[in-house]
Amino acid sequence: MSELDLALVHALQVRPRAAWTELAPLLGATAVTLARRWERLTAEGLAWVSAVPGPAFAQGGCTAFVFVRCAPAARERLAGQVARLPEAVTVELIAPGRADLMLDVLAPDLAGVHRFVDEELAVLPDVLDVECVFATSLYTEGSRWRLGSLDASQLAVLGRSGTTDGAGGRVAELDAMDHAVLDALVRDGRTRLTELAALTGSSAATVRRRLGRLTASGIVALRCDMAPAVSGLPVSVTFRGRAVAREVNRLHHTLATLPECRLLAAVTGAANVLATYWLRDIGSVQRRETAVCARLPGLDVTDRVLGIRTVKRMGQVLDGEGRRVGTCRIHPW
Template sequence: MVSELDLALVHALQVRPRAAWTDLAPLLDASAVTLTRRWQRLTARGLAWVSAVPGPVFARSGCTAFVFVRCVPGARRRLAARVAALRQAVTVELLAPGRADLMLDVLAPDLPGVHRFVDEELSVLPDVLEVECVVATSLYQEGTRWRLGSLDSSQLSVLGRAAGPDGAPGTAVDLGEADRAMLDALVRDGRARLSDLAALTGSSAATVRRRLGRLTAAGVVAFRCDVAPAVSGLPVSVTFRGRAAAGDVNRLHRTLATLPECRLLAAVTGPANVLATYWLRDTGAVQQRETAACAHLPSLEVTDRVLGVRTVKRMGHLLDDDGRRVGVCPIRPW
C-alpha cells in the first residue's frame, strides 16, 4: 500500500529531487529517518525513482524526436525489448493496435543524429515494417514539470523558496571525464550521495557539489522523480496528435499544458504539428481530455488518439508490466 506520506514525499521530490531528508522532515511532519526508510521502500519496490535527465539547454543544443514504429504481427513485445536496448531510444511505449505498434522518445545531439539512429539502428531491426519520425520544435511540458498533486499550496510555497529562483541556463560548460562519470551515476540514481560520487570520480565531496551545481545552473542537467501507476493512480496513457493554426502553436503552454494530467506537450514537424500525452485514471477520461483540449484551443483538430498499453522504458529506466522499475539502460545525451 502507498500511504499519504509516501505520496507527499514523492511530490516533494518532484519539486526538489535531491533535497536532504532533514530539509523535508519538518515540511512533511516526519523524521528524517522515517523519510529515508519510506524512500528506500518505494525505490526497492520500483514504485518511485529519481534520475538525472537533460536540462533545459538540451532544447537548444540537442534534438528530441518522437518515432512511431509499425511491426509484423506478433512481434510487438520482441521488438520493444530490442528497441529498449538502444541508448538513443530513451522511452519506449507499446501502443494499442492501430497505425503504429511502438512510440519512442529519441534524444540525439542533432538532427542528423536522429536520422542516423532511425536509418541505421532502428529501421534495420528485424520485424520493423514502417517508421514515422517527427521532431520537436518546441517542448512546452515534459516529465520534470509533471506533479503528483499531493502537497498543499503552503507546502509548495516553502519548497519553492528553499529551491531558490529559477533562472535562464548559464554559459556553456565543457564536460570532462569526471563530469560524464558523475552524470552516468546520477542517471541510475539521481539521489546518489556526494561521497559516493566523489569516490567514483576520484575527487572530494566539495568538488562534486561544485561540479553538480555548475552543471545544474548551466542547464546541462536536471533531475526528476518518476513513479509507477500504483503511485500516480493514472494507469492510462493517451497521446493526441493534431493540427493547430500556426499562430496558435505558441499558445500551447497557456492552454493544453494547463489541463490536468498533462505529461508531455510539444510542437512538432509534420502535418500534425501538436503532440500531447496525458496520464488518466481510465479510458473514459480520454474523450473528456480531448473535449477540454479543443475547448481551450478551438483551432486544434485532433487527428489521432494513441493509447499506451505498456511503457517498456522511461527515460532510460526499464519497467515491468505494472510500470515498476526493474533495471536501467542509461541514457547519455550529454
C-alpha cells in the first residue's frame, strides 16, 4: 500500500462520495490517478464504500450481539449458512471457547431479533447453543473509525468542503424507490446518481434529493471499509466486561477514544460492556487490556473473544485475508 492509497482511503472514510476532482488538490494527485487507484483497490477487494444503518437506527431499530456454539467440524459450514441471512449483518469466526461464532444482528425491533434467533438461527441443525445480548447504548461503531493517514489540515479542508446531496428532513416511511437505492448502495456506496436513476426509473435530481434525505435524517450512512492489508491491524478482539451501572456511561470517554476501538456498546446481561478493537498483533491483546484496566479500575473484563476470520462485515462477504469478494443483502431498514 502506498501513502497515496492510504490517504485516499482515509479521505473516503470522511467523505465517501466525494468527487475525485474535489480530492485531487487535497491529496496532491490528479482526479484520473485517484479514480484509477480506487478502481484497483476495489477490484482487489482491499477497500470499498457501502451503505450501512445511520445513527437514526439506534433510536428505532434493535442491535444485538449473538454468540453461537456449534460442533467444531461445523464452524465453517455454519458461518456460510448464517452469512446468507440478511439480519446477520456481520459474521465472525472466533477462537473456540464458550462460542464459535459472533454475529451482529440488526432488526427493526426487539421482536424481529427474537424471530431471527428463534425461527431462523436456532433451528439450524449445527447450532448447539445461542447467547443473545442487546445493545442499550452504542457509543461508537465502524463508521466512525478512521485510518489516521491524513493530517489535521487535510481533515479540516474535508470538513469545510463537505456538502449534503440534498435537503434534510424526517423520512416518515421508506418506499420501493428508497429500498432500491439502499440495496444498490450496499453493493457499492459510490454508485453514480445516473446509474441509481436508471435503476429506479427516475431522474438523477430525484435520486440526489432522496439520498440527501436518507443521509441527513440519519437513516443511512456511507462507510469506507478496508481489508487488514490496508489498516495494518489484522487482529480483532472483543472484550466483554462488567461495570456498575453508574459507571457505564463514563466508559466511552476512555474506551471509545482509543485509536484501535471499532465498537463500544453498553449491553444487557451480566457482562454489560462490549468493546471491539483492531490490533497489530496477538501480543497487543494483553497490552490493550492492561492499559484499559489501569485507566478504568471499575471495569472487570470477563471474556476476551479473539476473532479468527470475518466471514461477512456489514453485508460484505470477505475471504480469508479479509478482502471483499461479494455482497450478501442486508435489510435493516
